[in-house]
Amino acid sequence: MRRTFVSMLILILFLTASNAAAADDQLPASAIISRFQQYLQINTAQPTPLYRVAADFLLAEAESLSLQSQTLEFVAGKPLVLLKWPGSDPTLPSILLYSHTDVVPVEHHKWSHPPFEAHVDPDGNIYARGSQDMKCVGMQYLEAIRRLKASGFNPVRNIYLSFAPDEEIGGHDGAEKFADSDVFKNMNVGIVLDEGLASPSEEYKMFYGERCPWWLVIKATGPPGHGAKLYDNSAMENLFKSIETVRKFRASQFDLVKAGLKAEGEVISVNMVFLKAGTPSPTGFVMNLQPSEAEAGFDIRVPPTADVESLERRIAEEWAPTSRNMTYELGQFKQKTPVTDNFGRPRVPTTGSSNPWWALLEKAVQKAGGKLGKPEIFPASTDARYFRNQGLPAIGFSPMANTPILLHDHNEHLNQAEYLKGIDMYESIIKAYSSYVEHPSKESSKDEL
Numbered sequence: 400m401r402r403t404f405v406s407m408l409i410l411i412l413f414l415t416a417s418n419a420a421a422a423d424d425q426l427p428a429s430a431i432i433s434r435f436q437q438y439l440q441i442n443t444a445q446p447t448p449l450y451r452v453a454a455d456f457l458l459a460e461a462e463s464l465s466l467q468s469q470t471l472e473f474v475a476g477k478p479l480v481l482l483k484w485p486g487s488d489p490t491l492p493s494i495l496l497y498s499h500t501d502v503v504p505v506e507h508h509k510w511s512h513p514p515f516e517a518h519v520d521p522d523g524n525i526y527a528r529g530s531q532d533m534k535c536v537g538m539q540y541l542e543a544i545r546r547l548k549a550s551g552f553n554p555v556r557n558i559y560l561s562f563a564p565d566e567e568i569g570g571h572d573g574a575e576k577f578a579d580s581d582v583f584k585n586m587n588v589g590i591v592l593d594e595g596l597a598s599p600s601e602e603y604k605m606f607y608g609e610r611c612p613w614w615l616v617i618k619a620t621g622p623p624g625h626g627a628k629l630y631d632n633s634a635m636e637n638l639f640k641s642i643e644t645v646r647k648f649r650a651s652q653f654d655l656v657k658a659g660l661k662a663e664g665e666v667i668s669v670n671m672v673f674l675k676a677g678t679p680s681p682t683g684f685v686m687n688l689q690p691s692e693a694e695a696g697f698d699i700r701v702p703p704t705a706d707v708e709s710l711e712r713r714i715a716e717e718w719a720p721t722s723r724n725m726t727y728e729l730g731q732f733k734q735k736t737p738v739t740d741n742f743g744r745p746r747v748p749t750t751g752s753s754n755p756w757w758a759l760l761e762k763a764v765q766k767a768g769g770k771l772g773k774p775e776i777f778p779a780s781t782d783a784r785y786f787r788n789q790g791l792p793a794i795g796f797s798p799m800a801n802t803p804i805l806l807h808d809h810n811e812h813l814n815q816a817e818y819l820k821g822i823d824m825y826e827s828i829i830k831a832y833s834s835y836v837e838h839p840s841k842e843s844s845k846d847e848l
């Protein structure tokens with residue numbers, strides 16, 4: 400009875416699958432878009448992401464693709480889904496296709512379509528939080544693999560896919576612990592693909608490094624005094640001098656960008672993010688008293704190519720000089736990410752021909768009919784830094800051309816035609832990467848990777 404039932408079920412599934420395949424031929428895009436919508440509809444917004452639901456969805460996708468799967472939980476309730484497509488030569492370094500499952504919160508009333516409905520408008524734009532950052536990429540990896548499997552392709556290198564939690568809140572319970580884990584070491588990863596940015600032009604953006612966040616708090620102290628008195632070295636006056644100096648530096652960096660001499664990721668950006676001063680009273684601030692303390696916080700972003708020592712000197716000598724009774728919290732640079740990897744090497748993998756992964760990617764994108772812009776440094780932070788800390792090359796690439804940059808913005812959306820084109824790109828890239836075998840005569844190639 401049970402067996403009959405199972406056979407019937409298999410038959411039904413088979414027929415459904417054939418029908419789906421037939422339908423796929425007529426409308427190849429609809430099933431693909433609907434899978435993307437399903438993933439987008441899972442509300443994984445911080446601070447209460449539905450990680451378990453997302454993990455179950457991804458595991459079901461993996462099963463439909465016959466990929467090996469495991470769920471790692473470095474912190475309870477924060478699953479990282481790790482999938483594997485074994486290659487024919489597991490001794491070669493593997494490929495890691497990385498993505499994160501969480502998204503940033505939304506202000507519902509500012510959206511023209513509900514952010515977790517994945518509504519497709521008449522122009523084909525899919526509206527959803529995560530449509531650009533970065534559920535698109537996670538699903539495109541899977542769709543590319545679906546096509547490669549259907550075409551009978553077999554990888555030489557092991558291919559891993561990881562879907563990690565918490566990128567949007569720093570990745571400490573996700574990518575950071577993953578990159579440090581024995582599981583990761585045993586994966587013998589040779590190259591990581593992670594997220595990039597949408598590109599408003601027809602050229603895809605590619606990132607080979609990213610700026611490091613330095614969060615700086617400058618504190619000024621000085622003698623308190625009557626609000627009517629003019630005197631030197633008050634905390635407020637001293638802090639103002641610092642702020643003026645910081646603003647001049649900010650303008651000089653911004654001018655380089657505005658003049659087109661440097662890309663956003665190549666300059667040191669600094670923005671004041673808080674000011675804390677004044678003597679509170681039950682009716683507001685005391686108005687006739689100059690306070691003895693004042694503080695300002697700055698978000699500084701440092702490109703890996705910057706002269707770090709000179710920036711540190713600038714902070715100590717010009718922004719927060721002891722001669723003006725100033726101190727700064729260097730130790731509490733809340734994320735003073737090193738610009739070198741754990742082995743003291745600069746964290747910028749060489750682009751161009753000395754890095755085979757770079758050249759392979761360039762060629763693969765061209766082959767799939769895509770155009771690449773000049774390699775850039777990512778202006779903000781991604782989980783890629785944890786892999787770069789391990790000395791690994793990581794390339795940031797989210798194939799979205801002709802698309803406004805809307806990550807973390809209201810009405811984040813991606814056009815379905817662009818989404819489908821992105822799958823072509825990954826199909827070509829995954830094929831090229833997983834088939835790549837280093838030339839045996841190249842002794843130094845491992846180092847260059």
Ligand SMILES: [Zn+2]
Pocket residue numbers: 499532533566594
């Ligand atoms: Zn992201």
